[in-house]
Amino acid sequence: MATASLVLSSCTEGGADAAFCVIPMPNSLTAASGSYVLPGETAVSLPEEENAQKVFRYLEDALQNTPIALKAVPQGTEADIRLATDSTLADEAYRLEADREGVCITSNASGAGWFYGVQTLLQLLPPDIYDSSQTFAGTLEIPTVRIVDAPRFPHRGAMMDVGRNFLPKEEVLKFIDLMASYKMNVFHFHLTDDQGWRIEIKKYPRLTEVGSHRPRTQIGHSDYYYPRRYDNKEQRGYYTQDEIREIVRYAADRFITVVPEIEMPGHASAALASYPELSCGLGKTYVVRDYFDVFDEVYCPKENTFRFLEDVLTEVTDLFPSHYIHIGGDECPKKAWKKCAHCQALMKREGLPDEEALQSWFIHRIEQFVNSRGRDIIGWDEILQGGLAPNATVMSWRGEEGGIEAARQKHRVIMTPGVRCYFDFYQSVPEEEPMAMRGFLPLDTVYAYDPLPAALTPEEQAYIIGTQANIWGEYIQTPEHFEYMAFPRLLAMAEVQWTQPEQKDFKDFARRLDKEFRRLDLRGVNACRNFYEVDASGAWKEKDGIYEVDLHTFCPDAEIRYALNDSVVTATSPLYESPIALTEDAVVYAAAYRDGKPLGQVKPTAFAVNAATGCTYSYSETPDLGDLCDIHSLTDGRQGQARDHHRWLTFHRDTMQLVLKLHRPGKVSKVSFASLWRPWNTLWPVRAARISVSMNGEHFVSVADSLLTYDFTPTEAVRFPVSLCFPEVEATFVRLELVGGGPCPKGYYNEGKNSDFALDEIEIY
Ligand code: ACM
Ligand code: ZN
Numbered sequence: 168m169a170t171a172s173l174v175l176s177s178c179t180e181g182g183a184d185a186a187f188c189v190i191p192m193p194n195s196l197t198a199a200s201g202s203y204v205l206p207g208e209t210a211v212s213l214p215e216e217e218n219a220q221k222v223f224r225y226l227e228d229a230l231q232n233t234p235i236a237l238k239a240v241p242q243g244t245e246a247d248i249r250l251a252t253d254s255t256l257a258d259e260a261y262r263l264e265a266d267r268e269g270v271c272i273t274s275n276a277s278g279a280g281w282f283y284g285v286q287t288l289l290q291l292l293p294p295d296i297y298d299s300s301q302t303f304a305g306t307l308e309i310p311t312v313r314i315v316d317a318p319r320f321p322h323r324g325a326m327m328d329v330g331r332n333f334l335p336k337e338e339v340l341k342f343i344d345l346m347a348s349y350k351m352n353v354f355h356f357h358l359t360d361d362q363g364w365r366i367e368i369k370k371y372p373r374l375t376e377v378g379s380h381r382p383r384t385q386i387g388h389s390d391y392y393y394p395r396r397y398d399n400k401e402q403r404g405y406y407t408q409d410e411i412r413e414i415v416r417y418a419a420d421r422f423i424t425v426v427p428e429i430e431m432p433g434h435a436s437a438a439l440a441s442y443p444e445l446s447c448g449l450g451k452t453y454v455v456r457d458y459f460d461v462f463d464e465v466y467c468p469k470e471n472t473f474r475f476l477e478d479v480l481t482e483v484t485d486l487f488p489s490h491y492i493h494i495g496g497d498e499c500p501k502k503a504w505k506k507c508a509h510c511q512a513l514m515k516r517e518g519l520p521d522e523e524a525l526q527s528w529f530i531h532r533i534e535q536f537v538n539s540r541g542r543d544i545i546g547w548d549e550i551l552q553g554g555l556a557p558n559a560t561v562m563s564w565r566g567e568e569g570g571i572e573a574a575r576q577k578h579r580v581i582m583t584p585g586v587r588c589y590f591d592f593y594q595s596v597p598e599e600e601p602m603a604m605r606g607f608l609p610l611d612t613v614y615a616y617d618p619l620p621a622a623l624t625p626e627e628q629a630y631i632i633g634t635q636a637n638i639w640g641e642y643i644q645t646p647e648h649f650e651y652m653a654f655p656r657l658l659a660m661a662e663v664q665w666t667q668p669e670q671k672d673f674k675d676f677a678r679r680l681d682k683e684f685r686r687l688d689l690r691g692v693n694a695c696r697n698f699y700e701v702d703a704s705g706a707w708k709e710k711d712g713i714y715e716v717d718l719h720t721f722c723p724d725a726e727i728r729y730a731l732n733d734s735v736v737t738a739t740s741p742l743y744e745s746p747i748a749l750t751e752d753a754v755v756y757a758a759a760y761r762d763g764k765p766l767g768q769v770k771p772t773a774f775a776v777n778a779a780t781g782c783t784y785s786y787s788e789t790p791d792l793g794d795l796c797d798i799h800s801l802t803d804g805r806q807g808q809a810r811d812h813h814r815w816l817t818f819h820r821d822t823m824q825l826v827l828k829l830h831r832p833g834k835v836s837k838v839s840f841a842s843l844w845r846p847w848n849t850l851w852p853v854r855a856a857r858i859s860v861s862m863n864g865e866h867f868v869s870v871a872d873s874l875l876t877y878d879f880t881p882t883e884a885v886r887f888p889v890s891l892c893f894p895e896v897e898a899t900f901v902r903l904e905l906v907g908g909g910p911c912p913k914g915y916y917n918e919g920k921n922s923d924f925a926l927d928e929i930e931i932y
Pocket of ligand 1: 497498547564
């Protein structure tokens with residue numbers, strides 16, 4: 168295992184130090200004084216291998232905005248940059264040695280090491296070489312350095328979902344090129360889903376004639392509007408086989424393998440809209456879906472379906488030379504199979520005890536076909552249910568458990584747990600972000616991920632071949648938004664994939680990323696800039712009996728300036744030096760500054776601080792927790808908003824009792840709380856509330872009792888605040904007895920089913 172020989176000093180503008188901002192962090196880097204300036208005609212000596220030519224062409228292209236002209240010369244000839252071969256190096260490992268005489272990049276003959284050496288070399292050069300608006304005017308000076316480097320994992324991926332919303336080929340190529348810069352090597356191309364089929368299949372033209380477009384798309388989040396709203400804008404697009412070949416070639420030129428995903432047996436609406444005879448319910452009309460959910464319409468495991476899928480996979484394996492073919496396997500409801508005479512007869516004939524076993528049978532059969540084409544399948548972790556296919560690789564997404572189980576069964580695993588790897592999750596405080604799927608996955612959480620679970624032995628860990636970022640496209644309709652979700656988190660993921668844990672350090676990563684934003688800008692990447700903004704988080708400090716707000720920015724060397732209840736923040740606003748104590752409701756406005764200049768937007772964060780804030784409580788029913796919740800979140804000083812579930816606790820019983828212990832005995836006269844109306848989530852507001860108080864926690868006296876009615880009919884999610892006021896009374900304990908919304912009303916989703924209720928922020932005055 169490589170170790171760093173030098174802890175680098177911090178980057179400064181210009182000079183040799185600034186050069187060492189390589190992402191992902193190399194595993195060994197030794198710097199010395201001196202440098203080498205590339206001459207106007209830079210000779211590059213190349214070994215015979217075709218891949219050396221490929222790397223040369225890539226470098227030539229990367230330097231096109233500079234006055235430098237590259238000239239290829241044979242090995243053994245004097246050269247400014249030498250590509251050398253060392254057969255003892257592992258695949259993808261490289262050495263980069265630069266001194267006053269020139270640069271040498273060494274790889275084994277597979278050549279990936281040359282490519283990664285060139286990526287490191289390019290990051291040693293000024294970002295401005297990527298400015299295509301003008302020819303770079305400075306010198307290309309390479310500091311003296313010896314880098315010995317190799318990746319931690321062989322699978323370093325990112326997934327682009329074009330099934331939900333098509334993205335143009337140009338964006339696919341741009342993303343692949345960016346992946347290459349950060350030494351990633353697998354582009355997972357999610358090509359089919361309920362909302363679109365995006366790859367031309369010659370034998371089945373209706374897949375694209377019918378399956379690649381829909382007349383409209385839901386507006387807003389799936390759960391937000393009731394009834395759903397639609398944009399009435401046609402969404403269409405697919406890649407021709409020529410375009411697919413171009414994408415595969417472009418990626419191969421960057422040592423990236425494209426792994427296609429053809430979803431089965433679920434997420435098949437677009438295919439069934441094209442060929443309804445592949446479903447269980449012949450005669451039913453299927454449509455390309457215009458909203459986002461998990462749908463009951465799935466492939467029926469009958470002979471014509473397998474013929475279809477084998478034909479599709481034949482064309483797919485002809486187009487994609489990847490060893491792996493991803494066949495999906497996730498989120499396949501079994502409702503259609505349960506009702507289908509063919510499916511039930513098949514289960515009987517094959518001795519399959521249940522529909523999970525039928526799914527496993529389905530995947531086994533597809534695996535046999537893919538294996539017969541000389542390839543192996545990857546499937547989402549649901550393919551474990553009913554028994555893993557013998558050669559399958561598992562992509563673990565519902566946490567790490569599936570991956571752990573598969574590794575114990577000696578199957579290869581790619582770890583992509585949602586909470587660490589799903590880049591459709593929010594990357595910053597959700598209230599201030601463009602709509603995302605859900606979740607909360609900030610840059611430092613991505614960075615901290617270690618894909619090797621401690622629960623596995625070293626032998627079992629060896630089955631974990633890597634990790635990847637999954638960028639699901641439900642709420643991503645444009646290239647700009649795709650890039651916003653991908654960057655800069657992709658760079659943190661690249662370091663998770665490449666760099667040994669001993670070399671990882673988030674502070675140092677942030678220092679390098681601060682410089683790298685310039686390169687991303689010049690390459691036209693619409694990266695999220697929350698790196699330069701301030702997040703505020705509040706917590707009750709039991710020791711001091713006080714509620715404190717911490718302000719934080721990722722950006723190194725930044726000052727934080729803030730104002731309370733005033734949106735104007737300037738370079739002379741109070742400097743944040745230590746946590747801010749709050750004793751009442753406040754909005755904290757904050758921004759990051761450097762050298763007196765604002766680095767990003769002023770961001771507001773609202774806190775609700777009252778007698779309940781930070782109080783502990785007991786509850787009669789254990790709730791489900793939103794993405795930004797823990798069990799204490801009912802009194803965490805942050806109110807849940809209607810737009811998402813982040814701060815809400817959901818209770819599944821019709822009645823619930825909660826007893827809060829106040830920090831100290833005191834007078835109370837008002838209790839507030841809010842519940843949520845979101846019919847798609849079966850969430851209806853609280854119908855009745857009773858408030859009681861006690862001094863000893865045993866004998867309670869009722870002080871307020873109210874039936875709650877809501878006298879309008881909303882059409883979008885609503886937060887219903889309620890306040891119960893009563894004559895001032897002394898209390899140490901406050902009890903809330905709440906009655907939920909009862910059965911979902913007639914005409915609504917889950918009509919007649921008992922509703923749940925979501926609560927947030929209990930406030931006491
Ligand atoms: C998945 O996120 N459904 C794999
Ligand atoms: Zn069926």
